[in-house]
Amino acid sequence: MEPDEPIDPNEDSPVIDADDEEFDDEELGDEPPPRSPWVGRGLIAAALGLWGVVAWLRVGGEPRVQVRAAALVDDDDDGDVVDHAVDERRADAADRADEGDAQADDGSAEAEVALADDDDGAEAEAAGAGADSRSDEAPRVVDDTPRDPRERLEGKSWTESFKEPDKVAYKVKRGGSMKMIANLYKIFHHEIQALNPGVDLERELSPGTQVVVWRRPGDDFVSESVGYAGDGSLVGGVPMVDGPGRILRMEPWKSYATVHNIAVLDGILRQWGKRFPEDRPLLVGNMSAAKGGRLKPHSTHRSGRDVDLSYPQKIVPGEEEYNWREMDERNLDADRTWALLELLVESGEVELVLIDSKLQKLLYDHAIKTGRVAKGELGFWLEYPRRPGSVETIVRHHPGHVDHLHVRFKCQPSEGRCKSRDRE
Numbered sequence: 001m002e003p004d005e006p007i008d009p010n011e012d013s014p015v016i017d018a019d020d021e022e023f024d025d026e027e028l029g030d031e032p033p034p035r036s037p038w039v040g041r042g043l044i045a046a047a048l049g050l051w052g053v054v055a056w057l058r059v060g061g062e063p064r065v066q067v068r069a070a071a072l073v074d075d076d077d078d079g080d081v082v083d084h085a086v087d088e089r090r091a092d093a094a095d096r097a098d099e100g101d102a103q104a105d106d107g108s109a110e111a112e113v114a115l116a117d118d119d120d121g122a123e124a125e126a127a128g129a130g131a132d133s134r135s136d137e138a139p140r141v142v143d144d145t146p147r148d149p150r151e152r153l154e155g156k157s158w159t160e161s162f163k164e165p166d167k168v169a170y171k172v173k174r175g176g177s178m179k180m181i182a183n184l185y186k187i188f189h190h191e192i193q194a195l196n197p198g199v200d201l202e203r204e205l206s207p208g209t210q211v212v213v214w215r216r217p218g219d220d221f222v223s224e225s226v227g228y229a230g231d232g233s234l235v236g237g238v239p240m241v242d243g244p245g246r247i248l249r250m251e252p253w254k255s256y257a258t259v260h261n262i263a264v265l266d267g268i269l270r271q272w273g274k275r276f277p278e279d280r281p282l283l284v285g286n287m288s289a290a291k292g293g294r295l296k297p298h299s300t301h302r303s304g305r306d307v308d309l310s311y312p313q314k315i316v317p318g319e320e321e322y323n324w325r326e327m328d329e330r331n332l333d334a335d336r337t338w339a340l341l342e343l344l345v346e347s348g349e350v351e352l353v354l355i356d357s358k359l360q361k362l363l364y365d366h367a368i369k370t371g372r373v374a375k376g377e378l379g380f381w382l383e384y385p386r387r388p389g390s391v392e393t394i395v396r397h398h399p400g401h402v403d404h405l406h407v408r409f410k411c412q413p414s415e416g417r418c419k420s421r422d423r424e
């Protein structure tokens with residue numbers, strides 16, 4: 001199973017990012033029905049009239065802003081070295097991937113990715129009001145006052161707590177040499193030697209050894225996203241760091257993003273680990289190459305702003321092995337997926353999330369059934385049940401996002417060359 005867009009027939013054209021014209025309607029399905037006869041038109045006219053009345057009624061209501069009590073607890077932790085432990089056996093796979101072999105994207109490779117120490121104490125205090133409520137009780141009263149969830153979720157002082165790494169260390173798990181680690185990250189041998197002076201390139205390293213794979217250069221160092229996510233590049237890319245709430249499942253050389261986006265993703269996943277310490281961590285899939293550009297099999301992932309994450313999964317008998325998996329009503333944890341979406345939006349840094357329409361339907365139905373999300377917010381969150389591409393929601397459909405969701409971070413105000421269709 002591929003972690004991303006494996007069957008994307010439109011692979012060579014940026015689908016979401018580039019211009020609106022590039023947003024391929026054909027691929028997004030749901031063509032409008034053929035013209036209706038007169039009777040049908042009468043019905044449409046009546047429906048439009050009714051819609052007008054409803055719209056008029058809605059405009060009257062002021063959007064209510066709710067303040068949620070969930071506290072975001074700051075991380076005071078682990079020094080400046082962040083472990084990035086990956087199984088060295090994947091070195092071969094990385095080399096194969098270099099030859100353009102999309103097979104190497106298979107997240108189901110035998111890799112076991114070690115989690116770095118979690119010294120957060122795994123406090124559950126941040127679970128917040130109702131974060132863990134997964135009731136099958138009777139439907140609550142539906143509140144459909146239109147309101148933008150971003151108003152409810154913003155202002156959590158997230159940006160202050162995003163800690164930008166100035167050093168990323170790779171922890172040797174089974175063995176191997178520094179040369180092999182350089183290959184995993186696709187950095188030059190002289191570069192890894194400069195980062196780890198005095199260590200012989202060929203020497204066999206014992207498990208647990210830390211090798212520096214990235215260190216922030218001097219003051220004039222710039223890390224920025226350039227161009228569209230489907231057509232751009234990355235300057236000053238940094239590899240993703242390990243930590244709580246995640247299992248890194250990408251080839252290390254596909255784990256790069258801007259310093260800022262690495263910090264944001266790290267912060268989000270730390271929060272995830274804190275809020276749901278009993279849950280399985282999220283799988284983190286492909287991001288970008290060190291310098292961005294084309295990253296097979298993706299149409300995007302080119303400018304250090306994209307990351308693939310696993311859906312929060314329910315454990316289904318016979319599917320205990322934790323991996324990328326096609327989601328449906330049996331194994332999608334809809335409540336937790338909503339929690340993840342809220343966490344992403346709370347960061348204030350997420351531009352959009354790609355989720356297949358059929359899973360959006362499950363999220364929609366869950367929200368209506370449980371009242372987990374106010375009905376009035378759904379139109380801002382989900383494209384479903386509207387036609388894909390017809391509205392600019394936080395969650396959008398794109399084919400191939402049944403076994404993972406895709407997060408795109410915003411352009412930063414300082415990134416003058418970063419392009420986004422949501423920015424122009």
Ligand SMILES: [Zn+2]
Nearest residue numbers: 004307308406
């Ligand atoms: Zn993706």
